[in-house]
Each structure stands twice: as structure tokens, then as C-alpha cells.
Amino acid sequence: MSMPYLPNPNRYAHIPYERCGRSGLKLPRLSLGLWHNFGGVDVFENGRTMCRAAFDMGITHFDLANNYGPPPGSAEENFGKIMDLDLGPHRDELVISTKAGYHMWDGPYGEWGSRKYMLSSLDQSLERMGLEYVDIFYSHRPDPDTPLEETMGALATAVHGGKALYAGVSNYPADMTREAHAMLDDMGVPLLIHQPRYNLLDREVEPELLPALTELGIGCIPFSPLAQGQLTPRYLKSIPADSRAASDSIFLDADSVKANHSKIVALAEIAEQRGQTLAQMALTWVLRQPAVTTVLIGASSVEQIEENVACASAAGFSDDELKAIDAACA
Ligand SMILES: NC(=O)c1ccc[n+]([C@@H]2O[C@H](COP(=O)([O-])OP(=O)(O)OC[C@H]3O[C@@H](n4cnc5c(N)ncnc54)[C@H](OP(=O)(O)O)[C@@H]3O)[C@@H](O)[C@H]2O)c1
Numbered sequence: 001m002s003m004p005y006l007p008n009p010n011r012y013a014h015i016p017y018e019r020c021g022r023s024g025l026k027l028p029r030l031s032l033g034l035w036h037n038f039g040g041v042d043v044f045e046n047g048r049t050m051c052r053a054a055f056d057m058g059i060t061h062f063d064l065a066n067n068y069g070p071p072p073g074s075a076e077e078n079f080g081k082i083m084d085l086d087l088g089p090h091r092d093e094l095v096i097s098t099k100a101g102y103h104m105w106d107g108p109y110g111e112w113g114s115r116k117y118m119l120s121s122l123d124q125s126l127e128r129m130g131l132e133y134v135d136i137f138y139s140h141r142p143d144p145d146t147p148l149e150e151t152m153g154a155l156a157t158a159v160h161g162g163k164a165l166y167a168g169v170s171n172y173p174a175d176m177t178r179e180a181h182a183m184l185d186d187m188g189v190p191l192l193i194h195q196p197r198y199n200l201l202d203r204e205v206e207p208e209l210l211p212a213l214t215e216l217g218i219g220c221i222p223f224s225p226l227a228q229g230q231l232t233p234r235y236l237k238s239i240p241a242d243s244r245a246a247s248d249s250i251f252l253d254a255d256s257v258k259a260n261h262s263k264i265v266a267l268a269e270i271a272e273q274r275g276q277t278l279a280q281m282a283l284t285w286v287l288r289q290p291a292v293t294t295v296l297i298g299a300s301s302v303e304q305i306e307e308n309v310a311c312a313s314a315a316g317f318s319d320d321e322l323k324a325i326d327a328a329c330a
Helices: 044-056 074-093 115-129 148-160 174-186 209-216 254-259 261-274 278-287 302-313 319-329
Strands: 017-019 026-028 030-033 061-063 095-100 134-139 164-170 191-195 295-297
Touching: 026 030, 030 044, 030 302, 044 074, 044 302, 074 115, 095 115, 095 164, 115 134, 115 148, 134 148, 134 191, 148 164, 148 174, 164 174, 174 191, 174 209, 191 209, 254 261, 261 278, 261 319, 278 295, 278 302
Parallel strands: 030 061, 030 295, 061 095, 095 134, 134 164, 164 191
Antiparallel strands: 017 026
């Protein structure tokens, strides 16, 4: 029989914890997402080792969604196994999130934002993970057809019923976020957090969303802070066989990697001058925003997580460095 997992007793000494918006919940400055590399097609023991190592480094927040895999649902099933095998005794030290919004099952009730879909999806997620509740339940994307009141009402029901402790939205534009915040407020449920895409190559959130989050006291957890691995040396020379761009994933392709090549070369030089790796600099750059509570990284190895966590203690940027970074990205 294998030995039970005993976490690192010094795990809370590595990463600062930041209050999420104006809530009482603190999140680690780096969080781990299970979108890629934790599905049924992946090596289970690798995902398990990454979750244990992340927790050992002080990462208390694990982010999932109903559809993560592939196949859809399998990342939640695997995370449930990891809870059973290793992390279960530490449930009260963990913030586990899931989402509903993208296609999950056939028929008219298997995606978007109806109450029917949102609440049955949450029940399915809890079943797959073997959990009584998640810490954060998100609307994964805005639904152009369902009234926003209905989707927010489903989040509020999840919270009032104890199946989620907090509510979140993801991929919502600024104006809809303001509306969602006001509606949830009326239902007695604060909007805890927003999960948008934000990285050196995609700054769409800067003019409107980030100021709105600060004003309303909503936390922010940017996803794909490394542009899915492009903001690392991973693709500088070629497209490695074990990388996301070479995999069956439809979300990152070789053309996009090639198009960004010269920017990555220039950014890597600035990172080197700062004494950081490119990945660390890209994460430090996202974390420099006062609106940002935590960066949501993905990983395919423990080494990547270790390298990324080291950015938690990095120095801030000088004005000259920020200008050079902007020029490299232009
Ligand atoms: N709400 C949404 O709509 C949404 C959308 C996307 C993602 N997310 C969430 O955000 C999480 C993170 O997204 P993401 O995976 O795109 O984030 P990311 O951090 O931008 O990319 C992660 C990938 O970068 C590579 N990487 C990470 N650290 C590295 C390092 N130090 N050196 C070299 N390569 C490194 C790895 O690629 P390889 O696998 O190729 O090694 C890893 O899988 C997801 O797991 C999910 O929880 C949410």
C-alpha cells in the first residue's frame, strides 16, 4: 500500500495571499487551472503529482469547469480522484471552483445560461468531484438569449442552497459585469470574482473591465496569463512534440505561435535583463495590476509550476521596463 500524502509543513511560506475584491476570501497570488493536461486522455499520475506539488508550494486554489478534459467532465473526475487519494483531508484549506456555460450535453439544456442548465450542471460537477460544495461557481460565458436575471438567479440559488460558497462570472464584458453585480447584490449574494483572459499579448480588459472591478470591489483572476505557453521559451526554436500547440487541442495552433515569434524573442531579452525567465516576467506583469487578485496558470509539469511560483517574490517594473515591454509587444 502506498504511503498517505503528507503535505509540506512549510507550504504557506512561499506565496502571498491576497483578499479577493472586498470579500473576506484570500486567494494565493498564483492559482492552478485544470483545463489542459488533467483530462481522461492525459497521464493521471502526472496531474496528481502536479496538484500535490502545487499544494505543497502554497497553491490553495484549483480551478475547474464542467467541460474540462477531454473528454468533457474528465478533469473533474480526475480531480475527484485526487481529492480521494491525497487532498481530501485538506478540503478546508482549498478553494475549488467550477463553471457552467459551454456545451456539456446534447439537447437544449446542455449549455449557455438557463437556470435549468446551470443548476443541473453544478449537481453533475459535484458528483464527478465527489464534493458537497464548490467554493466558487461561475457563469462561464454570457448568454445572449437568457435574461441575465435568470443566470444570476441560478448562481444565487447555488449559494443560498450551500452548493457554492461564492459566485463568479467569466468572459463577461464590463457593462454586463456591472449589471450582474447589481442583480446579485439585490439577491443578497456578492459577485466575488471575474475570470477574464489577460496577458501581455491580449490587453482587452485594461480600459473598461479592470477599472470596473476595482470600483465594484470584485476580485480578478486572469486566465491564460502565459498566452497558453507562448509567453515562455517553449516555442522559441520549434514546436515541441509534448506542447499544447502540437497536441490535438484546438485552442492553440502553430500559426498563432509563429505570428508571435518576434515579440517573444524581444520580451525574452527584457526578462533576461531583469533576471527573470520570460514566464516569470509575464506573470509578474499581470500581477502588477492592482485589480488582479491572482493569476490562473496552467501547467504540464511540476517544474513549470515551480518556475512560475518563483515570480511571487519578484521586483516590480520600472517605467523604462514597462515602455520596453510595450514596444516589444507592439
Ligand atoms: N474562463 C475561461 O473561459 C478560461 C479559458 C481558458 C483557461 N481558463 C482557466 O485558466 C487556466 C490557465 O489557462 P492556460 O492553461 O491557458 O494558462 P497559461 O498559463 O497561459 O498556459 C499554460 C501552459 O503554458 C505552458 N507553461 C506554463 N508554465 C511554463 C513554464 N514555466 N515554461 C514553459 N511553458 C510553461 C504549458 O504548456 P504545455 O502544456 O505546452 O507544456 C502550460 O500548459 C486553465 O487551466 C483554466 O482553469 C479559463
